[in-house]
Amino acid sequence: MRHFLTLADFSKQEILEILDIAKSLKKDLKAGKYSNLLERKTLGMIFEKNSTRTRVSFETGIYQLGGQGIFLSSNETQLGRGEPIKDTSRVLSSMVDLIMMRTHEHARLEEFAHYSSIPVINGLSDSFHPMQLLADYLTMQECQKDKNPIVTYVGDGNNMAHSWLMLAAKMGFELRIASPKNYEVSPDIYQKAREFAKISGAKLIVTNNPQEALANADVVTTDTWASMGQENEKEARKKAFKGYCITKDSMQLAKPDCIFLHCLPAYREQEVSEEVLESSQSKIFLEAENRLHAQKGVMVWLHQNR
Numbered sequence: 001m002r003h004f005l006t007l008a009d010f011s012k013q014e015i016l017e018i019l020d021i022a023k024s025l026k027k028d029l030k031a032g033k034y035s036n037l038l039e040r041k042t043l044g045m046i047f048e049k050n051s052t053r054t055r056v057s058f059e060t061g062i063y064q065l066g067g068q069g070i071f072l073s074s075n076e077t078q079l080g081r082g083e084p085i086k087d088t089s090r091v092l093s094s095m096v097d098l099i100m101m102r103t104h105e106h107a108r109l110e111e112f113a114h115y116s117s118i119p120v121i122n123g124l125s126d127s128f129h130p131m132q133l134l135a136d137y138l139t140m141q142e143c144q145k146d147k148n149p150i151v152t153y154v155g156d157g158n159n160m161a162h163s164w165l166m167l168a169a170k171m172g173f174e175l176r177i178a179s180p181k182n183y184e185v186s187p188d189i190y191q192k193a194r195e196f197a198k199i200s201g202a203k204l205i206v207t208n209n210p211q212e213a214l215a216n217a218d219v220v221t222t223d224t225w226a227s228m229g230q231e232n233e234k235e236a237r238k239k240a241f242k243g244y245c246i247t248k249d250s251m252q253l254a255k256p257d258c259i260f261l262h263c264l265p266a267y268r269e270q271e272v273s274e275e276v277l278e279s280s281q282s283k284i285f286l287e288a289e290n291r292l293h294a295q296k297g298v299m300v301w302l303h304q305n306r
C-alpha cells in the first residue's frame with residue numbers, strides 16, 4: 001500500500017500515470033460524465049490549518065467519484081484535545097478508506113502514515129505541499145510548458161519551494177530558486193533533490209539573486225512570504241523580502257510567453273503585484289481548478305495501487 005506524503009516517494013513514470021488519470025477525469029467531467037471509481041469510499045480530511053482550495057477540491061473530488069468526504073477539523077476532533085496521532089490513525093483506518101491530512105511538522109504525517117492501514121495523502125505540511133505541485137505540473141502540461149522548461153521560483157524557501165525541488169528533481173527540468181539570505185530552502189531537502197537530479201538530469205540552482213534567476217524563464221512562480229504558523233514573523237519577513245516581489249519588470253526578464261503560477265492565497269504587492277496576478281500570463285485560476293483534477297487522479301491511483 002502506498003501513501004502520498006512527498007513526490008520523493010514517486011517515480012517520474014508514476015507521476016505521469018497520476019496526471020494521465022487526472023486529465024482523463026477532467027475531460028470526462030467537462031463532457032458531463034462521471035465515473036464511480038471510488039463508489040461508497042470515504043475520505044477523512046484532517047485539517048490542523050486553514051484551507052479553501054484543498055478542502056473544497058478534495059470534498060468535491062471524492063463526491064464526483066461516487067464517494068464522500070468527512071471534514072475533520074482539529075478543533076472539533078479529539079486530536080485537538082491531545083489524543084495521540086497513533087491512536088487516531090488506527091481508529092480512522094478501521095472506518096474510512098483514505099485519509100488526507102493538513103498539518104504542521106511533516107513528522108506528524110509520517111507518524112500518522114506509519115500507524116495507518118489505509119493510504120494517507122499530504123494536504124500540506126510545514127515541509128511539503130505535493131498535491132499543489134501535481135496541479136502545477138498539470139497546468140504546465142496544459143500550457144505546453146512541460147518540455148524542458150526553466151522554472152523560476154522567487155521567494156521563501158518553504159513547503160512550496162521544497163516541493164518544486166522534488167518535482168524538478170523527479171521530472172528532470174531546470175529549477176532556479178531565489179530566496180533572501182536566511183530564508184533559503186532546507187539544506188537536507190536540497191541535498192535529497194540533488195541525489196534524484198543525478199538520475200533525472202534536472203538542473204537545480206539556488207541563489208539570492210532574483211534577477212539572475214528570472215532570465216529566460218518559461219514559468220515564474222512564488223508563494224506567500226509568511227506561511228501559516230508564521231503570522232508573528234510577518235513584519236520582519238516583509239523587510240527581509242524587499243526586492244523579491246514579482247512585478248511586470250520581473251516578468252520582462254523571463255521569456256515573452258512565460259506563464260505565472262501561484263498556489264494561492266496571494267498577497268498583492270508583497271510577493272506579487274496585482275498587475276502580474278491579473279495579467280494574461282497569469283494562470284492562477286486554471287492552476288487552482290487543476291487541484292480538483294489532480295486530487296481525483298491521486299485518490300484513484302492510490303486506490304488502484306493499494
Ligand code: CP
Nearest residue numbers: 051052053054263264
Ligand atoms: N493552495 C492551497 O493549498 O490553498 P488552500 O490553503 O486554500 O487549501
Ligand code: NVA
Nearest residue numbers: 158223227228263264
Ligand atoms: N506556504 C503556504 C502555502 C499555502 C497554500 C503555507 O504553508 O501557508
